[in-house]
Amino acid sequence: MREAIAIVLVTFILGVSLFSMYRFFIEKGGRSSDENIPPISNALMVWLALVIAGLVLLSFVALYGRRLNLDNNIGQIGDFVGGLINPVLSFLALLVLLRTTLIQTGEARKTTDFMRQQQTILESEKFEATFFQLLDRAEKYCEIYLRTKSDENGKAKSKADKACEDILARREEFAGKSVKGQLKLAKAHVNAALEHDVFMNFFFRAARVVNFVNNSTIPDDDKASYLGVFRETLLPPERILFSNYIFFNYRHMRLLLRKWGVNHLREHGYVAKVVYDYYDSEKD
Template identity: 30%
Template sequence: MNLEEKLESLTPRSLLKWLAWILGVATGLFGLVLTLYLMEFNNGFSNENSDWGTFGDFVGGTLNPIFGFLSLIALLLTIVLQSKELESTRIELERSASAQEKTEAALNKQSDTQEKQQFENTFFSLLDQHNKALEKISTPTGKYTKGRSVLDIVRLSVFSGNHANLQDAKNALEKHNDICGHYFRVLYQVLKFIATNVPDGSVGSEFSQETIADSKLAPSEKMYSNIVRSFLSYDATQLLAINCYCADRLDTYWNFKLLIERYSFLEHMPFKFKEKDHVLLVSTKEFYEKNAFGRTQFKTSSQKA
């Protein structure tokens, strides 16, 4: 075993052995020098200061270099051992830090998973309520309505009437608020919940008009809103466009309008009624921002009423 390997294998126990050997060698050398001196100058103890000074110079001159060398060796061995212990401590701290980072990452992932699960539990519960409300107004009723649904009746009332503008159409729709208003309120709450609670969303609980209009649309936010939109029929989408009409930002429907634009809820809405472009539906292009109509905005030739 070479010197480097011996130093690598140095432990506190082996260091004590080395120090004991060094102390033993130093003691032996001191005894040897003292014995040699007494053997050479055996005239007994002198009363002269000069003789004692000569004795001290002899012992010091002989042993000081050797003791200094042995002390240096002991110091170097101690430094080597301390360096090894510091290195071991550093490695252990790095391992602890790495383990802590992994633990924190696992806890964060677990927390994100739990947050997503909590969101989805509430979301799908709201979606179920939404679908029930939509089914209620979309299912054909009794014989007195000639087998038509509430949605058909309200849609016919709004788009067959002589309404000059969107405000008149909105007024006509609100006359049926007792039978279809509940559905639009449920839809609004579902979209609001997505905007304010989706895990990676940016709207937040503040839910201000500025954040709805300007904050970045998160991928999961778009995904959940698309799920909701997929349940709406063309008829429901057309009435939704009328329902969310409002005069200005102070109107209580303004946030609803911003959500419709944010999630492109009118992307597949046909602008036709009874096979013809309807002036009210066409005029929604001027009221809503273009992003409300998504990628298929204003393409009406292949759409069906």
């Protein structure tokens, strides 16, 4: 009887091992490459529990020197088997609990990452909505007050075109002055030509767009892209007026124009060479 029980137990252990290995590889092969692998496989846990139980019984059969009499020694057998298996099963239960905790931690991390991505998307959508709203207001203002052309001496010119001609008319005169002289004369000339409500309201709207993008939390590459859209929205005469007036009156804003290349003008688009040299110098 002892030999028969041993054979059955050995066969049981081998069968469980083969089946568990088969299930383990099935589970492993069924996972996608980007799926998180559980810390402990289900097949492995079943194999450990059954194999340990089989080994304990096999040890009992092999080490019990007397003839097996289950009817008279059932209590002792139960104490022996239970005393060996219970600690092992408790340890396996601890491993299962650890596995469950790790899986829950991973899922919580996924949820946190997902919420962070959702928050980023919402912030991006909110930024775009505000940006294009500010851009639309600035463009509509330009359409109404700066781009409307009137016939003057047989030539249709917009208000922005006329203002550009006015501030650039004395460019050659300023070129012969020193740097300090250019700054002093050009500033007085630009302010006299542009300090009117129509132009000031345009400057405020344009500066608000630049400040909004610069102060946002989006990456610098995205800031450059959005400000590129803003730059392309403005016509060359509007960029000339904006860049020249800002240079002489708003130090912080002129730094931003140079940093992001919002002006994007050639030398003949500035009232004096000193202004061109500033914008064309290496960006901060």
